[in-house]
Amino acid sequence: MAPPPDNSKTTKLERYNSYLRRVNSTKLLAASSNILFRATLLTAVVLILLFTLHYPPLLAGHHTPAHSHRSLLSSSSPYGGAAWEREVRRSATPRRPGGLSVLVTGAAGFVGTHCSLALKKRGDGVLGLDNFNSYYDPSLKRSRQDLLSRHGILVIDADINDSNLLIKLFDVVPFSHVLHLAAQAGVRYAMRNPQSYVASNVAGLVSLFEVAAKHADPQPAVVWASSSSVYGLNTAVPFSELHRTDRPASLYAATKKAGEAIAHTYNHIYGLSITGLRFFTVYGPWGRPDMAYFFFTKSILSGNAITLFKTRDGVDVQRDFTYIDDVIQGCLGALDTAGKSTGSGGKKRGPAQLRVYNLGNKSPVPVSKMVAILEQLLGKKAKKNVVTMPMNGDVPYTHANVSSAEKDFGYRPTTDLATGLRRFVKWYVEYYGVMAPHAKGKGKGSVGGKGKDVDTGSVASA
Numbered sequence: 001m002a003p004p005p006d007n008s009k010t011t012k013l014e015r016y017n018s019y020l021r022r023v024n025s026t027k028l029l030a031a032s033s034n035i036l037f038r039a040t041l042l043t044a045v046v047l048i049l050l051f052t053l054h055y056p057p058l059l060a061g062h063h064t065p066a067h068s069h070r071s072l073l074s075s076s077s078p079y080g081g082a083a084w085e086r087e088v089r090r091s092a093t094p095r096r097p098g099g100l101s102v103l104v105t106g107a108a109g110f111v112g113t114h115c116s117l118a119l120k121k122r123g124d125g126v127l128g129l130d131n132f133n134s135y136y137d138p139s140l141k142r143s144r145q146d147l148l149s150r151h152g153i154l155v156i157d158a159d160i161n162d163s164n165l166l167i168k169l170f171d172v173v174p175f176s177h178v179l180h181l182a183a184q185a186g187v188r189y190a191m192r193n194p195q196s197y198v199a200s201n202v203a204g205l206v207s208l209f210e211v212a213a214k215h216a217d218p219q220p221a222v223v224w225a226s227s228s229s230v231y232g233l234n235t236a237v238p239f240s241e242l243h244r245t246d247r248p249a250s251l252y253a254a255t256k257k258a259g260e261a262i263a264h265t266y267n268h269i270y271g272l273s274i275t276g277l278r279f280f281t282v283y284g285p286w287g288r289p290d291m292a293y294f295f296f297t298k299s300i301l302s303g304n305a306i307t308l309f310k311t312r313d314g315v316d317v318q319r320d321f322t323y324i325d326d327v328i329q330g331c332l333g334a335l336d337t338a339g340k341s342t343g344s345g346g347k348k349r350g351p352a353q354l355r356v357y358n359l360g361n362k363s364p365v366p367v368s369k370m371v372a373i374l375e376q377l378l379g380k381k382a383k384k385n386v387v388t389m390p391m392n393g394d395v396p397y398t399h400a401n402v403s404s405a406e407k408d409f410g411y412r413p414t415t416d417l418a419t420g421l422r423r424f425v426k427w428y429v430e431y432y433g434v435m436a437p438h439a440k441g442k443g444k445g446s447v448g449g450k451g452k453d454v455d456t457g458s459v460a461s462a
């Protein structure tokens, strides 16, 4: 009998072969994975390179200039688009026959808010523009914007130097008037931030005049805020529009004076109808926290000392303080009597109106008297530091002759400082929800414990 075949060797061989096959296939797999991985890496690098070349801003973050036409008018921007244009037209369209359509710059400012409301209340169309800068508490400007919005007035958050936006606005609305109140205000702050005055009061004014003269069709009539400070070192009183204004005492005053010269140029070359209003220390509810009457009120209530300036001769500094309601009447009077501009497309067709008016109170009051009135209204004594007026751009005295404004549009200021400050203090304590000491014991805490939602003061009566 033959012996059984020795299968052990065959089996081992087969096992070895199968082992070799497995090892080879694994190596093959590893090699092909390696190639695949490198190819994928290469493709990814090429794709990133191409993407970077074609879309740099997407990878580098948003470097589009803040005020570029694209950034403001692209589809992702709040400006431009059918809905935005509808809102702009709705706000700017008059509701009375023959009503004005007014672009108000600086609409969230003190005078801008009051004038916008007064115009809207009598049926004019108003569109506001404001850059909401932080020169003083922007939350106050936002509260004013809320107030305007409750009265159907849209305030666009943009700068007057954004000429593309201005052009767009004049494309959408044929404004009959511009009330140009946007400015860098404040006399003494000009020593700390001179460039902001040039940017707003010179460059911004030119930006507005350029668009109004060359792009707006029809050209609007422009009424704008100059300042009593243009009288500078003038000593003839009361200040008349015929007096010298070539010696400004501050850079602020110099930029306002420059504005008056620039206005002359745009009137002369392009036929723009332009009226400059020289405001005299305007005060009242919803006022500017950088002004003395406002921050004195805050300091008196909180027990902090105030600094009172005296002239070098030891005389009290005086101001022709002018109440906001009177100034509103002046602004509206100037708008109503403004002649039409005569040019179009940057070409003058005939002579146009160029005017300048004082809007003051005809009644200078020493600053120490203003403080005494506040002390009485607040029921609390001020802690006073009396110092000689530093060289800070201040002038010792202002006093307006307003006969031109009276003759041309019936401007007659009627509010004395005590009456105006009483209305201001009433607004102040309500708005800030603070308690004036004299109001203690009148029940419900503060005079107006409502806090920041108030809609009172002269605004309600304007």
Ligand SMILES: O=C(O)[C@H]1O[C@H](OP(=O)(O)OP(=O)(O)OC[C@H]2O[C@@H](n3ccc(=O)[nH]c3=O)[C@H](O)[C@@H]2O)[C@H](O)[C@@H](O)[C@@H]1O
Pocket: 185, 186, 187, 226, 227, 228, 229, 230, 279, 280, 281, 282, 290, 291, 292, 293, 307, 308, 309, 317, 318, 319, 367, 394
């Ligand atoms: O009518 C104008 O042309 C100008 O009026 C005000 O300027 P000003 O009159 O200096 O108003 P405040 O800054 O409120 O000062 C009022 C008075 O208080 C005095 N004052 C101010 C600050 C202070 O700490 N102490 C002090 O005695 C000033 O010398 C001034 O006589 C506005 O701030 C300007 O924007 C405006 O253009």
